[in-house]
Amino acid sequence: MAVKSNLQKARAGYQPKLPKALQGPVKVIEGEKTQSVGDQTEINGLFPNTYGMPVVEFAQGEKNESVQFNIGVILSGGQAPGGHNVISGLYDGIKSLNPNNKLYGFLMGPGGLVDHKYIEITSELMDEYRNTGGFDIIGSGRTKLEEVDQFEKGIVILRKLGIKALVIIGGDDSNTNACVLAEYYAAKNYGVQVIGCPKTIDGDLKNEQIEASFGFDTACKTYSELIGNIGRDCNSARKYWHFIKLMGRSASHIALECALQTQPNVCLISEEVAAKEQSLDDIVSYIAGIVAARAGQGDNFGTVLIPEGLIEFIPAIKKLIAELNDVLATDEAKAVAREDQIEYVKAHLCKANLATFSSLPADVASQLALDRDPHGNVQVSLIETEKLLSKMVAAKLAGMKKEGKYVGKFAAQHHFFGYEGRCAAPSNFDADYCYSLGFNASRLIAAGKTGYMSVIRNTTAPASEWIAGGVPITMMMNLEKRAGKMKPVIRKALVELEGKPFKFFAAHREEWALSTSYLYPGSIQYWGPSEVCDQTTKTLQLEQE
């Protein structure tokens, strides 16, 4: 048994809450047949066995059948707080149906299924991980389950272990693949069900059926704790601008939620940058304008939140990166000596992209031109956007100073938060939500469902009032271009500029820019007053209003 901190020991005894419908025997209520959100004919064609199934909801029933089955579980992709609670909910769920039911965990992600690496999750092992952060009970991985060969290797071990159903805990891609796998096993009549669980701290796996992906609550609260602490420091020392980058490359939900929780002076939202077709200079001018306005009132300090993916949402930079990838891909380009690379790039870019390239600080430009990933692509993720922006803001302010438009001092500090929150011990919300998702999955399995995602709704109400059920994964799908081909995928949820969370932010940001109205959320609390411990994200509260 591993050594434990006092918090781990005390928290291990927490009994997560379940929706009323899952507290005893369930009965299944089936809704109408469903359609996919787009490309219905094509999706139907691709998923003949798992398309059109009804949404299901669980209600209190008379008596559970004592079903005997074994289950497999996989953690897929990046860590998110609550993964262990999905597994403990699943474990308790199947044991409540029959104590002889077994739970197997495939190791280090989907690769464990393909390579037949697994462990049985025993009662002792499970108890070590209840209400803890991390995915370390069985590990996670990024192998994509996409190939028939993988599916066939999987069925060998699934049969060997007598596994009736596989639960895949993952984000949009992993759930898409769970659906493909469900369809394949159904088409082949292999008798193995596949159920998905919506995980990702990024918050971009949500739609009309799924209110939130798990982990988003805890991760955002952890980042907001830190942003609040920095805001307080900022407001005490009154001498730095803190540029804070937040994990999440494909959507800005984290930045938006953290802004709602902490009320910073600036928060950039990538989706807005894209929609308004802003340039890097537009963004820099916007920040510099706020810095100057605050300096005018004697406040040479502030906080700026930046979503990690920002740079790729700026249309001009996106075009530049696309052309750079093409320009640098040729054999001719690869033969150019490193010291001549930048000149080579400049000579080959179109006029518009050359202008963008030339507007970048020298070190960023040279990084874009020189550093490539193993596939030969520009490494956008290496750009330290927080430093890039503060450097460009400093340059812009220097220009404004000469013109008499800025009087003040500008000094910056930089932060990037990602790994700090992905494995935090789950908040009460995530502990309950995840446990319910897992427990609920056991009921979907018992009901014989496959190609469904475990879904818990009405999550801003107390847990006992949550609604438990399942949604066919095909219902969330449409066709999108991936690596040049049209593929069936779950539509990613970007920040909606017409949605309530963004609108609330937009309605307040001018006030937050000039006034110093920082909120200090503090660290996640597990005990104590309910309004401190049990509230979920402001995003969800606003969306469900």
Add this chain to the structure above:
Amino acid sequence: MAVKSNLQKARAGYQPKLPKALQGPVKVIEGEKTQSVGDQTEINGLFPNTYGMPVVEFAQGEKNESVQFNIGVILSGGQAPGGHNVISGLYDGIKSLNPNNKLYGFLMGPGGLVDHKYIEITSELMDEYRNTGGFDIIGSGRTKLEEVDQFEKGIVILRKLGIKALVIIGGDDSNTNACVLAEYYAAKNYGVQVIGCPKTIDGDLKNEQIEASFGFDTACKTYSELIGNIGRDCNSARKYWHFIKLMGRSASHIALECALQTQPNVCLISEEVAAKEQSLDDIVSYIAGIVAARAGQGDNFGTVLIPEGLIEFIPAIKKLIAELNDVLATDEAKAVAREDQIEYVKAHLCKANLATFSSLPADVASQLALDRDPHGNVQVSLIETEKLLSKMVAAKLAGMKKEGKYVGKFAAQHHFFGYEGRCAAPSNFDADYCYSLGFNASRLIAAGKTGYMSVIRNTTAPASEWIAGGVPITMMMNLEKRAGKMKPVIRKALVELEGKPFKFFAAHREEWALSTSYLYPGSIQYWGPSEVCDQTTKTLQLEQE
């Protein structure tokens, strides 16, 4: 009234605990005359009016005199969690003696005294800041109170406001200056007392009289929360080495405490590096050795804690920096063109320093040679030690791989934690400790003391058993060279290699290096089980064992 988070609102109602002796009327128990820790003749000569005073302790008394006086308070230097509670303790302390007593806060640090910038701290204002992090109630600053001119400007405003005593909340330098000010006002018979309070997250203001500086507990717990979260991520993803730098340039107490709380694979202690006269290569080899050993058992991941000040503790680097400062200070050097600067430096360094210089990665060497602060000094603080080390470890491992001594993958992530913890809402320990320090200061003032530091001892016992009193600041002083001159200063507490905290760490680090025995302390809890909420640092527990 400012907007508040739910935690702020709920936490505002917390009533910090006081030592029994301070819960009612006090009587003063005076000990023996004291001596300074070093250079007694000189210190006595410099502080004729405040030298040799007795240590005092408070015991339960019969009846407090109803004394009427006004008090001034100053926050000096970097933020530390609990500063607001020192002020609320002071506020409640003087009000309990006489409700007409007033508390004035000088704004933005010692400069507020000199420039006559202040506010009265009213009951309404005080209630906004109880149990909160930050120094924003009056702000802090780094102006040093050292000149007679400043002291004379100060007395003008102190007299105008009818202030009987000034409380300076600060680190070793600020308390040294508090003592100089106390001595000056005593020598001049100005009738104003000066009391110090021991603040610093760095933990380096402690000695036989002072068990801990405030803020160390909360800051270390916040950093340990994050290190624990990263450790859990590290142990789930199993693919990164996380290099985590921790604030604190002059001592490694924070790194050591965080290591005791989280059990990382590697933690460097600057004081040990200096004592063993390790080179940068020694350190890099040590880390690379552990990386290789873990890779040998299939674990291509780990955590490395690095104290911010490490680089300046490496004797060879210290010598190099000293010579660089000299070499670059000449007019000749200043005239050298930027592109020729590195060659110029190389031509002027002595052989040993040239070897050190040449061993550094190119970007670090060029930064050392090119970037200077306004005083013309090399900017050591700009060196990203965490990246420097991981880069050098990668290079070392590449060499070992060629020799067949390393088989594995090495990928690194980098973090630097400082601002994230300096303004966290104080832990229960810091909330109680700070409140007691402030309340206690009011009793030292009522007892007519000056040149004392407010001291609370026996802090690993429950708060009611804490011992309250005061220690003459001169008692902690000795002479040290500062900018070429011998000055009276409070001796800074470095990590003691013979002390129990380091010895405990040293006895376990080999085990922690190879096994993955991370502890996950989680976020600071204010409510809940006492063993989770009320324990102070492992450093203090081990020291007081």
